[in-house]
Amino acid sequence: MMALLHRRSREVVCQQAVELVTDYLDGALSRPARRRLERHLRGCPHCTEYFAQVRATIAMTGRITPDDLSPQMRDEFVDLYLRWREGEGSA
């Protein structure tokens, strides 16, 4: 009974699992902690879904593309560059 209780206390519950996702994805969990988490995930479809959602969120964020430069800003930066190039040439 004691052993069972002990084991149980070391088990990851859902509310803890969702706080471990970033450490897990970064490979920052200790090996035992990772094993406990993976054991939980195997038995918990909700947390498995949650982890998939975090991965999907990261993928969505990665899809954000830079805004286009306005023609005016582009000219300003070309200007900046040309001035630098002239300065380099005369240096």
Place this chain on the structure above:
Amino acid sequence: MTVRLPALKSHRDDPDGPLLQRVRAGDEQAFITLVHRYRPTMLRLAEGYVPNQAVAEEVVQETWMGFLRGLHRFEGRSSVRTWLFSILVNRARSAGARERRTLAIGDLEPAVDGARFDTGGHWTVPPQPWTDLVDDRLTAERMAGHVRAALGDLPGRQREVVTLRDIEGLSSQEVCSVLEITEANQRVLLHRGRSRLRQLLESEFGRA
């Protein structure tokens, strides 16, 4: 200004290496390509340190000047973008009217609202599946718009870390050196930021 940047294994690891060579050789198109690629992230970073957008724009402009001036000294020990972002953060910091804000590390906001778990910590309101819906191009585009807006609403440091990690793809080590924060803080900020964005997507998909 001495910033320790994580070393690259090799020059060839840097996706911007070829562009940098062209910028050095006098190719303005290569410079514009770099500006185009990094200006939005630089603005987002700068906004975390200075009072308004106009000052942020100035800081970005100064950073590019500093970048060009430092070109001949840059030895490629770090990646181009890590170097660029480091210049930016240094400039933004000195331009910032307010001191570096304290890191919201003590902020114990959970990844998921505690009301969604029972007292044993098990889900009572589990996440509704939506990841399959992302396969639809139109839906994905609409959601990307929401993510972009939500990213702007994240607390400053969370936004910076998420931008550098998940948009720019910097390693955690690179982010730590650019922002001068510890690995542990970096991960907490990333975790809070990503958790909020996931929550937003869950709400948006739930509404759709």
